[in-house]
Amino acid sequence: MINPFRIDIPQDELDDLRDRLARTRWSAEIGGQGWSRGVPTGYLRQLAAYWADGYDWRKHEARLNDLPQFTTDIDGQTIHFAHIRSLEAEATPLMLIHGWPGSIAEFLDVIGPLTDPRSYGGAPDDAFHLVIPSLPGFGFSGPMCDAGWTHGRIAGAFTELMHRLGYSRYGVQGGDVGAFVAPAMGRQDSEHVLGVHVNALVTFPIGADGEMDGLTESEQERLARLEHWQQEQSGYDKLQGTRPQTLGHGLNDSPAGQLAWIVEKFKEWTDSAADLPEDAVNRDAILTDVSIYWFTQTGASSAHHYYEAHHDPSAWAPREPGTVPTGVAVSLTQDVAIRRFAERDHNVVHWTEFERGGHFLAMEQPGPVRRRRARVLPLPALIVRTAASHRWRRYARTPGHPISDDVFIVDLRVAHRDKHSARQAALARGPVGVGMLRHRRRDLGAVDGDAERDHAGGLAKVHPSAVNATKSRASMLVRGDRGSGRRAGRGDDLPGVGVLVVQGVHRDLEVRLGHRGREHGMAGGSVEGVAVQAGRVAVPVCWRPAVWCRVGRLGRAGLARIRR
Incomplete structure (x- = not known):
């Protein structure tokens, strides 16, 4: 408490x-010693x-x-x-x-x-x-x-x-x-x-x-x-x-x-x-x-x-x-x-x-x-x-504290059903127009072999494995769902940016991944987090052990950086 x-x-x-100070019995001293003896x-x-x-x-x-x-x-x-x-x-x-x-x-x-x-x-x-x-x-x-x-x-x-x-x-x-x-x-x-x-x-x-x-x-x-x-x-x-x-x-x-x-x-x-x-x-x-x-x-x-x-x-x-x-x-x-x-x-x-x-x-x-x-x-x-x-x-933010009227940071523990259980996710930015992280050239078709496919919608989890940020653009290497089978070209939007769906103002949260503004199904099991305002919040999702995440602004776009 x-x-x-x-x-x-x-x-x-x-x-x-005051009384004690007035009644102090002062000690004598040897003259000319200054502070050398106290x-x-x-x-x-x-x-x-x-x-x-x-x-x-x-x-x-x-x-x-x-x-x-x-x-x-x-x-x-x-x-x-x-x-x-x-x-x-x-x-x-x-x-x-x-x-x-x-x-x-x-x-x-x-x-x-x-x-x-x-x-x-x-x-x-x-x-x-x-x-x-x-x-x-x-x-x-x-x-x-x-x-x-x-x-x-x-x-x-x-x-x-x-x-x-x-x-x-x-x-x-x-x-x-x-x-x-x-x-x-x-x-x-x-x-x-x-x-x-x-x-x-x-x-x-x-x-x-x-x-x-x-x-x-x-x-x-x-x-x-x-x-x-x-x-x-x-x-x-x-x-x-x-x-x-x-x-x-x-x-x-x-x-x-x-x-x-x-x-x-x-x-x-x-x-x-x-x-x-x-x-x-x-x-x-x-x-x-x-x-x-x-x-x-x-x-x-x-x-x-x-x-x-x-x-x-x-x-x-x-x-x-x-x-x-x-x-x-x-x-x-x-x-x-x-x-x-x-x-x-x-x-x-x-x-x-x-x-x-x-x-x-x-x-x-x-x-x-x-x-x-x-x-x-x-x-x-x-x-x-x-x-x-x-x-x-x-890399430091206050969990659950609004950064501005439309920005939140939530420090979560995501309980997965595979070996990646209890990894940290840092979620931020929303609920309006953040823009997707732009992709330069990355393979979206490879599947993480350790990911299970029994999540809602039958989709594997998407694991962003690296994020690098510059002043003009950000790039992210991800492993996408097994069924996408496509490669994104320069300038395509990434499915590494998700949607945080808050079921009211409480701790019952779920995370979904989005691509070109569409949802791709649930990305994990139960999520324990800090309550934020109700609504749908577009978020970068980072699933790596003990990472620090930063979310800032590139004009009106969102920027996520992972430091290992």
């Missing part, structure tokens, strides 16, 4: 926060004073509540998420996954460019439907219900969430923790995950022969940065990975302690050109993030995630490289990812290195979507580029 959710922090909790007391006192008396939680709570939010229970854990549908009907479903010390608030400034690119100078084809969950044990998904919430278990919960929302094809973007979870989703659900994009990816050498040969100067700097992190900046990782409960007592009782624990990362992990955290990320945005941890009491709960990751025996187990197309964004000032190491574990199809911005990319570089080459690229543009480079958009 999915339930609507609204953030409503009681006023007495806001009053308690957050300076003077800086923290000023930020805490603003949090208490200048920052307006209600304003930011209202902004968060502008997002449609929901909760659901998966594997015994409450999962909170925002679900923002684009006005562009052909938008691609995309999950955005935060990390630590992040929250759904870090994506507020990219929601507009991703869901409504028209308004930000982008193309409508670059729109996304967004699903933005809070990690288990984080924010409004907290506290953690039990032990064992590893990256793999979180990935399983998030793939289940996308299935509950009806998305059969979707992309995933993840940073920090999300950069581990997103690829895990691709491995677990490769049939449905179109592609993955990550930032703040961590890669390691494994001691293989020659893996360090020929590293560029930039890659050597990233290795040195990784070593510096291990020696000087990984204290939080060791504490949260070994004694999260002990640490949690302080985080849960002291807002000043919680503030220091998080704001240190906004100093160390943002663009190195920023002198202070608020020079890289808006101060109110930082405090909104900290406030979510404080009001939900998930400082300790989120720390347990590190313990789970450190004690997960499968984390370092050998595994096959991921096969899902993956894009990687690398901050040249903060990240440690090296392409050859990433390609060892992932199917990298897009790699972007940027000179500005750091770990919190969605907050540091929200920016508009623009198709241009630049050294500074905001997160939406990086996702769009990755999607375009491997055609995420072209």
Whole structure:
């Protein structure tokens, strides 16, 4: 069950926060050390004073509540998420996954460019439907219900969430923790995950022969940065990975302690050109993030995630490289990812290195979507580029959702009576004038020997085995019915375009194949699909295992493309 959710922090909790901040017992510090030993007391006192008396939680709570939010229970854990549908009907479903010390608030400034690119100078084809969950044990998904919430278990919960929302094809973007979870989703659900994009990816050498040969100067700097992190900046990782409960007592009782624990990362992990955290990320945005941890009491709960990751025996187990197309964004000032190491574990199809911005990319570089080459690229543009480079958009549609007034996509499972049972069919376009796919030169007389002939009308099934599309025409190789015995010449219409007959607005569907506007009988047994409006809809029919289909426009004609 999915339930609507609204953030409503009681006023007495806001009053308690102010009271606790006012009564903070501040620690002494050694002068002249700056940030080298942690957050300076003077800086923290000023930020805490603003949090208490200048920052307006209600304003930011209202902004968060502008997002449609929901909760659901998966594997015994409450999962909170925002679900923002684009006005562009052909938008691609995309999950955005935060990390630590992040929250759904870090994506507020990219929601507009991703869901409504028209308004930000982008193309409508670059729109996304967004699903933005809070990690288990984080924010409004907290506290953690039990032990064992590893990256793999979180990935399983998030793939289940996308299935509950009806998305059969979707992309995933993840940073920090999300950069581990997103690829895990691709491995677990490769049939449905179109592609993955990550930032703040961590890669390691494994001691293989020659893996360090020929590293560029930039890659050597990233290795040195990784070593510096291990020696000087990984204290939080060791504490949260070994004694999260002990640490949690302080985080849960002291807002000043919680503030220091998080704001240190906004100093160390943002663009190195920023002198202070608020020079890289808006101060109110930082405090909104900290406030979510404080009001939900998930400082300790989120720390347990590190313990789970450190004690997960499968984390370092050998595994096959991921096969899902993956894009990687690398901050040249903060990240440690090296392409050859990433390609060892992932199917990298897009790699972007940027000179500005750091770990919190969605907050540091929200920016508009623009198709241009630049050294500074905001997160939406990086996702769009990755999607375009491997055609995420072209193959993703929302099942049963109208693309326009006369276009539908339905993701079906067709139960045949032969070995082709339960193959996917992607049906689209109608109910008016789509035009047949034009045929250049293909044999329509050959019969698929595995097809049975006991379907209605005594006709064998027609199996389109390949579709290739160009800007001017499309061609399709099919096997037609046994009795046709004819060859189509150039320009003839194909019997690869069918007619979807919807028996009312329900799930009782049947598929028929058409040739020159005529029906040729039933093309399969029972069909289980998503209800669409009643009527006869001309559709391209694609019967191949695990294919992705795209339907677009060539003027007023229909276009189908299969990607194997």
